[in-house]
Amino acid sequence: MTRSSSPRAIVVGGSLGGLLAATTLRAAGWSVDVFERSPSALDSRGGGIVLQPDVLDAFRFAGVAHGSALGVRSGDRIYLDAADRVVHRSFMPQTQTSWNMLYGAMRSALPSGTVHAGERLVSFREAVGTVTALFESGRLETGDLLVGADGARSAVRGQLLPGHAPRYAGYVAWRGLVPEKEVATSVANRLGQAFVFQQGPDHLLLEYLVPGEDGATAEGARRRNWVWYRPLDRESLARLLTARDGSVHALALPPGLAKDGDVAALRRDALALLSPSLRALVLATEAPFVQAIVDLSVPRMRFGATVLIGDAAFVPRPHTAGSTAKAAANALSLAQALRVGAQGPAEDRLARWEAQQLALGRSMSAAGIGMGNRIMGLDR
Numbered sequence: 001m002t003r004s005s006s007p008r009a010i011v012v013g014g015s016l017g018g019l020l021a022a023t024t025l026r027a028a029g030w031s032v033d034v035f036e037r038s039p040s041a042l043d044s045r046g047g048g049i050v051l052q053p054d055v056l057d058a059f060r061f062a063g064v065a066h067g068s069a070l071g072v073r074s075g076d077r078i079y080l081d082a083a084d085r086v087v088h089r090s091f092m093p094q095t096q097t098s099w100n101m102l103y104g105a106m107r108s109a110l111p112s113g114t115v116h117a118g119e120r121l122v123s124f125r126e127a128v129g130t131v132t133a134l135f136e137s138g139r140l141e142t143g144d145l146l147v148g149a150d151g152a153r154s155a156v157r158g159q160l161l162p163g164h165a166p167r168y169a170g171y172v173a174w175r176g177l178v179p180e181k182e183v184a185t186s187v188a189n190r191l192g193q194a195f196v197f198q199q200g201p202d203h204l205l206l207e208y209l210v211p212g213e214d215g216a217t218a219e220g221a222r223r224r225n226w227v228w229y230r231p232l233d234r235e236s237l238a239r240l241l242t243a244r245d246g247s248v249h250a251l252a253l254p255p256g257l258a259k260d261g262d263v264a265a266l267r268r269d270a271l272a273l274l275s276p277s278l279r280a281l282v283l284a285t286e287a288p289f290v291q292a293i294v295d296l297s298v299p300r301m302r303f304g305a306t307v308l309i310g311d312a313a314f315v316p317r318p319h320t321a322g323s324t325a326k327a328a329a330n331a332l333s334l335a336q337a338l339r340v341g342a343q344g345p346a347e348d349r350l351a352r353w354e355a356q357q358l359a360l361g362r363s364m365s366a367a368g369i370g371m372g373n374r375i376m377g378l379d380r
């Protein structure tokens with residue numbers, strides 16, 4: 001143990017995976033510090049997320065408070081054709097939330113001073129029973145556990161498994177959010193409260209309601225979230241991920257950074273390919289953003305006193321709608337395995353944690369690859 005009576009965890013990455021680890025480990029008796037490379041709050045990342053039970057389990061364990069509604073309910077799933085006709089309908093109720101909502105709930109649950117912004121991990125080293133992290137600022141932090149929650153391009157994984165990097169799957173997801181009050185009544189009536197899809201020969205758009213930016217779930221205060229999967233070759237991807245200010249991005253462009261020409265091309269394609277109501281959403285989106293779809297799997301998640309969780313370990317394709325739930329399951333089961341006062345050797349509990357979470361990551365990755373290749377016609 002280091003520095004205090006509680007064991008200390010150093011969490012690298014302050015997005016959803018990192019905050020899930022921080023909140024659950026604290027509830028398990030650990031002292032936790034989170035180090036996030038971004039200097040500012042991450043609250044503008046936006047994006048809708050399907051709320052899965054694992055996230056609620058982690059929130060319950062960690063005592064993360066949230067208003068009664070953590071999201072917006074949908075009942076039917078409907079498929080539209082290019083003329084806005086419903087060609088398929090099934091009843092599949094679920095709740096949609098947003099990245100901001102989950103992030104905000106967890107940030108509020110952590111004592112101030114827990115998250116250290118503007119700290120980029122450069123490397124780390126292990127000694128017997130402790131691990132020391134070195135940050136770009138020159139800061140050194142020593143703990144009993146290092147949690148790599150630093151996403152698909154994880155620096156923690158880069159040091160442990162240098163050969164394992166995300167592999168581009170051949171398509172991207174354009175995404176956008178439109179405040180409900182900016183959507184024409186005819187479009188709102190067509191889309192309703194459903195989880196809406198339009199499947200083309202090699203593209204898929206899906207749309208659903210999520211809370212407003214301030215978390216509001218009342219009618220009129222919510223946002224319509226859309227995701228449009230489009231094929232794109234590697235060379236075009238490199239051009240697309242070069243932002244309007246010339247900066248080059250590896251996997252995604254945040255809102256506001258896509259070049260005018262790329263946004264204009266997106267809008268032209270929307271006019272040509274999408275049904276009238278879905279096209280209206282794309283055209284109404286002020287700052288569409290884009291993410292490359294990638295595959296990533298690791299053979300191990302535990303290396304002495306260091307573990308990998310969330311997207312740092314496995315990036316399932318987003319069709320599984322389960323990556324945040326996977327990060328929650330990784331974090332909650334880690335906290336349960338390492339709960340202060342738990343019986344039996346920690347080594348055995350961690351070994352069981354790793355075996356279960358590797359199995360979860362592998363099955364979710366395989367399911368996502370199957371779904372994605374089928375949707376995009378890449379299996380033909």
Ligand SMILES: Cc1cc2nc3c(=O)[nH]c(=O)nc-3n(C[C@H](O)[C@H](O)[C@H](O)COP(=O)(O)OP(=O)(O)OC[C@H]3O[C@@H](n4cnc5c(N)ncnc54)[C@H](O)[C@@H]3O)c2cc1C
Pocket residue numbers: 012013014015016017018035036037038042048049050119120121122149150151152153154155156173175227291292309310311312318321322323324325327
């Ligand atoms: C198109 C699309 C749709 C999606 N839809 C869904 C959905 O419906 N449901 C769902 O569950 N999930 C969805 N996801 C995935 C989901 O967003 C993530 O899986 C989830 O948020 C967990 O991410 P993470 O925290 O592990 O990694 P990230 O969100 O990538 O966070 C990693 C953090 O680490 C920081 N970092 C990186 N390197 C360093 C370093 N060296 N030092 C310090 N900090 C560092 C980064 O700045 C970042 O804040 C979707 C993803 C995509 C691409």
